[in-house]
Amino acid sequence: MPWKESSKMSSRLEFVTLATAQGANIRALCRSFGISPQTAYKLLARFKEHGADGLQERSRKPHSSPRRSSEQLEDEVLALHEKFPCWGARKLATFLPENARPHPNTISAILKRHGRQVVASTDVQSAAITRFEHEAPNLLWQMDFKGHFALTDSQAGRCYPLTILDDHSRFSICLKACPSETGEHVKQALTDAFRRYGLPEKITCDNGNPWGTPKQNGITKIEAWLMRVGIKVSHSRPMHPQTQGKDERFHRTLKRELLERTGFNSLQSCQQAFDRWRDQYNLVRPHQALGQKPPSSRYAASARPYPEQLPVIEYDAGDEVRKVRSSGCISFSGRQLFIGEGLAGEPVAVRPSDTDGLFYVIFCNRKISEIDLRIEL
Numbered sequence: 001m002p003w004k005e006s007s008k009m010s011s012r013l014e015f016v017t018l019a020t021a022q023g024a025n026i027r028a029l030c031r032s033f034g035i036s037p038q039t040a041y042k043l044l045a046r047f048k049e050h051g052a053d054g055l056q057e058r059s060r061k062p063h064s065s066p067r068r069s070s071e072q073l074e075d076e077v078l079a080l081h082e083k084f085p086c087w088g089a090r091k092l093a094t095f096l097p098e099n100a101r102p103h104p105n106t107i108s109a110i111l112k113r114h115g116r117q118v119v120a121s122t123d124v125q126s127a128a129i130t131r132f133e134h135e136a137p138n139l140l141w142q143m144d145f146k147g148h149f150a151l152t153d154s155q156a157g158r159c160y161p162l163t164i165l166d167d168h169s170r171f172s173i174c175l176k177a178c179p180s181e182t183g184e185h186v187k188q189a190l191t192d193a194f195r196r197y198g199l200p201e202k203i204t205c206d207n208g209n210p211w212g213t214p215k216q217n218g219i220t221k222i223e224a225w226l227m228r229v230g231i232k233v234s235h236s237r238p239m240h241p242q243t244q245g246k247d248e249r250f251h252r253t254l255k256r257e258l259l260e261r262t263g264f265n266s267l268q269s270c271q272q273a274f275d276r277w278r279d280q281y282n283l284v285r286p287h288q289a290l291g292q293k294p295p296s297s298r299y300a301a302s303a304r305p306y307p308e309q310l311p312v313i314e315y316d317a318g319d320e321v322r323k324v325r326s327s328g329c330i331s332f333s334g335r336q337l338f339i340g341e342g343l344a345g346e347p348v349a350v351r352p353s354d355t356d357g358l359f360y361v362i363f364c365n366r367k368i369s370e371i372d373l374r375i376e377l
Helices: 005-019 026-033 037-055 071-083 089-093 104-113 183-197 221-229 241-259 267-283
Strands: 141-145 158-166 172-178 202-205 232-235 320-323 329-332 335-338 347-352 358-363 366-372
Touching: 005 026, 005 037, 026 037, 071 089, 071 104, 089 104, 141 241, 158 183, 158 241, 158 267, 172 183, 172 267, 183 221, 221 232, 241 267, 320 329, 329 347, 335 366
Parallel strands: 141 202, 202 232
Antiparallel strands: 141 158, 158 172, 320 347, 329 335, 347 358, 358 366
């Protein structure tokens, strides 16, 4: 057995005392104390030269460290960590000179040596996961609310962060501190985003308020407005947050780097912090999926401008146009059909299909329902 930690010094002293006695059997003593002959003779030599002091535990630190990082490099790493305390070694490495850039493990070692908290790596992608992204900016935006949290001033209420992310570049289109999850706040945030970045081809969101359709799969006001503007809208499958995977990942980063580290006493102070953090995320922060480059390196504004006045809806000459009632229903051939309360006041077209008795209900360019006169009511 090896030396007992609690009495290592006394065990060594006892061993050399017995081993230096006349006629001692050193091999038998080695077996008794559970040490190798090499260790035994090394201890005896140290005891002969230095006495009991020679039995003390010696440092295993090398006399010289020719491969140890220079003080200049360590200072640069510590300064970067001070500036970006939530970033891992891979991200910090991108800000060091390329011709003298150390391995991320070296950066982690420097931080540990100086007692800095090393952030667990979150930017290493498993080889088993296949990434999917649209091939150009503005082909798809992902939109969602990042839950909600209380403001430090109890009279100020809560903050509901609205996030919009470009699928191709991971560029944060919008990070808005909203007082609630209402359609009015979403519409205003989207309008500001459209005026600044133009129109995307498609927006995907989940099935919750205010863009979800819990009642009979109808059309919401937000969805109807986006369709009028000329944007396709899709919804993720229920219980499948991975459809919004990039925006969900953005939420994790936002929580870890900002929301968990500070509090806000008002929506205004919250928005100011959001704006500062969003600029860093878009313009500075390296992204593993982008070759350790920031999202701004792959994003460009859309060439489709936002129409300040909604275009007039035009339908084909053979269509029968119906105005949706406030209840969300239309009448056709003696039948009532629920379309969606979000379309109240909007014109929809009832268009004959290639099958006799089957009609399509169209809003703008999208088929939103069917009327089958072949089915008896």
